[in-house]
Amino acid sequence: MTHIETPDTIISANYAAMSKKAAHEIAALLHSKPDAVIGLATGSTPIGMYAELVRMHEEEGLDFSQATFFNLDEYVGIPHDHPQSYHHFMHEHLFSNVNANPERIHIPNGNAVDLEAECARYEQGIKDAGGIDLQVLGIGANGHIGFCEPGTDFTLGTHITQLTEQTRNDNARFFDDDHEQVPTEALSMGPATIMSAKRIIVLANNTAKTNKTHAVHDALYGDVTQDIPATILQKHPDVSFYLDWSIQREVQKMIASQSERSFSRD
Numbered sequence: 001m002t003h004i005e006t007p008d009t010i011i012s013a014n015y016a017a018m019s020k021k022a023a024h025e026i027a028a029l030l031h032s033k034p035d036a037v038i039g040l041a042t043g044s045t046p047i048g049m050y051a052e053l054v055r056m057h058e059e060e061g062l063d064f065s066q067a068t069f070f071n072l073d074e075y076v077g078i079p080h081d082h083p084q085s086y087h088h089f090m091h092e093h094l095f096s097n098v099n100a101n102p103e104r105i106h107i108p109n110g111n112a113v114d115l116e117a118e119c120a121r122y123e124q125g126i127k128d129a130g131g132i133d134l135q136v137l138g139i140g141a142n143g144h145i146g147f148c149e150p151g152t153d154f155t156l157g158t159h160i161t162q163l164t165e166q167t168r169n170d171n172a173r174f175f176d177d178d179h180e181q182v183p184t185e186a187l188s189m190g191p192a193t194i195m196s197a198k199r200i201i202v203l204a205n206n207t208a209k210t211n212k213t214h215a216v217h218d219a220l221y222g223d224v225t226q227d228i229p230a231t232i233l234q235k236h237p238d239v240s241f242y243l244d245w246s247i248q249r250e251v252q253k254m255i256a257s258q259s260e261r262s263f264s265r266d
């Protein structure tokens with residue numbers, strides 16, 4: 001039988017507390033399994049978590065040297081040193097500030113000559129590393145995870161994806177607020193890659209920039225559908241959502257107004 005249940009939620013008072021809790025889970029894994037394989041995410045949400053990991057490395061000697069890292073996704077067609085490339089992001093926020101081994105850092109190459117071959121190589125690399133022990137995710141306002149956009153086939157592995165207008169508009173905030181500058185394509189782990197991780201954590205806080213209350217609500221309580229990629233997480237046996245109190249409250253309000261509406265219809 002397919003496993004479907006509401007994912008576990010871990011609520012923090014605010015963004016800083018949420019970031020610390022998530023960082024502590026990664027640190028605990030690095031302590032118990034120094035050579036863990038960890039999947040990492042970009043976007044504004046995990047920045048606080050990375051800052052806490054860097055602090056733990058500097059002040060407490062948290063060791064990254066034996067771990068292997070696979071990032072979720074990368075834009076197609078922007079240079080690695082472009083300030084908005086995910087290569088640049090990861091080095092700025094984490095890898096340049098800790099003792100990760102460069103040979104164990106993997107980010108899809110969005111400038112590969114043969115993008116299909118790059119996707120296959122990346123997927124195989126994850127398998128060869130023994131699979132991902134812990135995958136970190138953010139969530140887009142349209143329910144995307146990585147760059148798996150609405151409609152993505154749940155059986156896909158790492159693949160080339162066309163970014164939706166909504167995602168390009170949401171991410172224009174990182175590109176001088178100019179949606180034209182946002183690439184139209186990306187490489188992303190697929191739903192199948194993400195679901196093969198042994199454990200998954202999703203971070204989401206309430207942000208004025210992109211309203212993702214709906215996406216978080218549906219990921220937790222909605223019907224599982226390819227139209228909202230994050231809903232597939234309900235089928236994973238070990239997933240936790242790290243939320244700040246503010247988004248938790250918005251999700252609860254949404255549930256309350258839905259049951260009020262169905263009550264008034266009865």
Ligand code: GLP
Binds near residue numbers: 141144
């Ligand atoms: C991008 C990334 C996703 C990320 C999402 C949310 O589109 N590809 O992995 O989850 O942004 O971004 P933010 O955390 O800034 O809301």
